[in-house]
Amino acid sequence: MFSRRPRRSPCTRVDPPPGSVLVLSTDGLVEVPGTGLLDPVDALAARPAGAGDLEAEGLADVLVDDVRRGAHRGDDVAAPVLRAR
Numbered sequence: 601m602f603s604r605r606p607r608r609s610p611c612t613r614v615d616p617p618p619g620s621v622l623v624l625s626t627d628g629l630v631e632v633p634g635t636g637l638l639d640p641v642d643a644l645a646a647r648p649a650g651a652g653d654l655e656a657e658g659l660a661d662v663l664v665d666d667v668r669r670g671a672h673r674g675d676d677v678a679a680p681v682l683r684a685r
Contacts, residue, residue: 620684667674
């Protein structure tokens with residue numbers, strides 16, 4: 601049922617330190633058939649530190665290219681990346 605009154609969602613402001621990285625992803629970036637999720641998620645979390653000081657777009661390219669090299673994945677992949685300045 602539709603309401604005529606708009607609902608307000610809670611909002612939280614975050615002020616990350618410069619250089620901080622936020623990576624969002626679809627499940628296709630971390631799911632590997634026949635394995636659990638912890639190892640791929642840990643590997644994804646460690647990847648930005650190993651990519652140096654790439655801008656957000658370059659880091660997103662690195663993350664997606666890592667997945668493209670893995671022939672075992674056929675799911676969709678998206679990795680929006682934000683880097684605080």
